Amino acid sequence: MKKESNLKELMHYAGRHRFLTYLSLLLSAASAVLALFPFVFLFRITQEVLAVAPDFPRAGHVVHNGWLAVGFALLSIVVYVCALMSSHLSAFRIAGNIRKALMDHIAKLPLGFIGEMGSGKIRRIVNDSSAATETYLAHQLPDMSAAVTTPICMVILLFLFDWRFGLVSLLPIVLGFAAMFKMVGPQMAKDIKEYQNALADMNNEAVEYVRGVPVVKTFGQTVHSFARFKGTIDNYYKYCIAYCKKCRGPMLMYTVFINSAFAFLIALALILTGSGPVAQPILLNFIFYVIFTPIIATAMSKVMYMSENGMIVADALGRIHSILDVEPLPDPHASKRPADNSVTLENVTFRYSGSAEDAIRNISIKVEAGETVALVGPSGGGKTTVAGLISRFWDVTGGAIQIGGVNVKDISKDVLMDTVAYVFQDSKLLKTSILENVRLSKPNATRQEVERVLHEAQCDDIIAKLPQSIDTVIGTKGVYLSGGEQQRIAIARVMLKNAPFLILDEATAFADPENEALVQKAFERLSRGKPVIMIAHRLTTIRNADRVFALRDGRVEESGTHDALLANDGLYARMWRDYQTSINWKVGVNHG
Known part of the structure; x- marks a missing residue:
């Protein structure tokens, strides 16, 4: 041509x-x-x-x-x-x-x-x-x-x-x-x-x-x-x-x-x-x-x-x-709706465009409705890639991902976005008011609904110090929020969306101890009764997870409860010991 x-x-x-x-x-x-x-x-x-x-x-x-x-x-x-x-x-x-x-x-x-x-x-x-x-x-x-x-x-x-x-x-x-x-x-x-x-x-x-x-x-x-x-x-x-x-x-x-x-x-x-x-x-x-x-x-x-x-x-x-010329991911002609909130990964393999090696290989994970599953492992192990594939940021190279028994490829983009809520480790707030930032997930939400989710997301102290309450525009006239504060606003946004399935990708990574405690309280309210996939390097945040999957080099190396994996003395146990050493470390102390 x-x-x-x-x-x-x-x-x-x-x-x-x-x-x-x-x-x-x-x-x-x-x-x-x-x-x-x-x-x-x-x-x-x-x-x-x-x-x-x-x-x-x-x-x-x-x-x-x-x-x-x-x-x-x-x-x-x-x-x-x-x-x-x-x-x-x-x-x-x-x-x-x-x-x-x-x-x-x-x-x-x-x-x-x-x-x-x-x-x-x-x-x-x-x-x-x-x-x-x-x-x-x-x-x-x-x-x-x-x-x-x-x-x-x-x-x-x-x-x-x-x-x-x-x-x-x-x-x-x-x-x-x-x-x-x-x-x-x-x-x-x-x-x-x-x-x-x-x-x-x-x-x-x-x-x-x-x-x-x-x-x-x-x-x-x-x-x-x-x-x-x-x-x-x-x-x-x-x-x-x-x-x-x-x-x-x-x-x-x-x-x-x-x-x-x-x-x-x-x-x-x-x-x-x-x-x-x-x-x-x-x-x-x-x-x-x-x-x-x-x-x-x-x-x-x-x-x-x-x-x-x-x-x-x-x-x-x-x-x-x-x-x-980049083709969007194909949308099904007739979208199917998940029967429930369970998520299943069956022998999932994925390779990034232009890469010579697979990012993840033959991963199989099942998350039942109401279950909390944690993904841990060294950096580059494939944790965020797995979470992204569930949200269909890409399509799998091999295998299949199902939500409620339906392949994610057979679920329309709108339905999938209504089903899965993703909290990023570095959530972005737009240069607009707190009200409009939270409303992004539900544009027709009332002011009362926004105020309610902000309260549930432990944001009362943030709103109290803003000059125009929730109408304050972020990034103007010296109004800025810390990483942990931004994360709580982002959680309020996800709460307003009220999706049935939740993915938390290092959601407390930029929070200080005080903010982390408030973020954890917000998570508890947000995830109540919902299946959750958590990605975390702070292992104390996932010790109560129903199951933990330890990933390395794109593969599941081991899985089980926190106590079972400690007893197994494998990758997770080594990571736990290293983490405990790191949090007990103090400046000026000779650790031998």
Whole structure:
């Protein structure tokens, strides 16, 4: 299937404004033609002045031709402004529609995709790539139309007056583009893509670095403590320096040649004149071409950058498609509803996209309705991946996951989200009021319902210190919450949702002891009568779980109750001993 042109593809997002884009092309071309007429009138003025010299009062048409030159120049400007107005109206609508399409599609994609691509890279595609299309449509495309029209008309004018001077005026253009030949074509497209990749990687790592600034400041570290970020900066630096060095020679030759038309004209004038006096026709054409040829450099530079602009927007569209072409997880035609709240994992295997190894292998776990199950193990063991698969952040590579006897693939996204509530270890609050943050899980909830769940989530002390109670906007006028406080607000949000199945992923990871106690009380109320899967490194929080599954390297190494696993003296027992040692550790005490 033949790939659509950049313009044709962008027009899909234009709607009824597409005619404005085409109108801008026509107006820009018309403006370019009108801009050449003043030079014709300048030629007439010069011709008349030379003809009557030195009796200049006989030049009776100078003022008339001068006003015509000014009139056409002003008319060209007006037409060009109309072209830009048309192109901008269309470009803004297209860029806005692209952003809407991206955000609408991102909302349909599983959360696993967001984590794999990275929030920084997604943000850059949504903002910067759509902005590149806006710049292309609003400025570069109309200029392209003018850049193509101007040389055609100029060539006609060059040969209309004196073909010899016209031919010499074109020589520096030919030499200039010959010098630039190495910088155009497939290699330039590859270079632009590498540049955008280096920039995207640096941007993505920058976002992660900024998020870690508090840690950097606390421990007095520099950017070097974030090796990946430093690596992307170095990679971007090396690429830019290498690319500049590669382009230095051709660009220097192009600049010299494209601006050397004046020298070529002088040489031709001297050849035509010989050792005799300068003939009036030669002087007239020489003066005209000296005035006219500088426009050639400007026009040809725009033509030269046409291919680069096209490659930039093509790269932007490619990055936009890197999101739009990702297929959402298939939704069943007829959604089934779970018979109960039990969860079963049968020989589940999963591998991340692009990975050479499975993240989890042949895991089988059954959580009965009302049962609390804990997942523990070393970092990277697959605990969060298992929880994400239950919530269908991804689809399993092998095996099956069932909720209430129904495969999660046969449950619609809306039903699944109503069935499973997920409390992340780093729950996010939006920059809006406490009321609206909690209402995210149930937009039609009343104020009384929100206040009730905030009370049940042990948030009374938080609300009491806020200047406008639950109407206080987070993140404004110095109103900020600690990690533990944010977690309690997030728990209130989950309580309002009241889903029948609960997943807690390191939900107390950022809480201090006081906040942890309050969070635990909130969890007890939240999980009452519901099946729960808990992921925890603080093993004291899961000692009362009905069953504990110890995972390592993507496999279940052992399972049982807390006491049974301690007696087994396996992975869990070793983790428990290490944890007990860590919580008893004190600063300044020799632990041997």
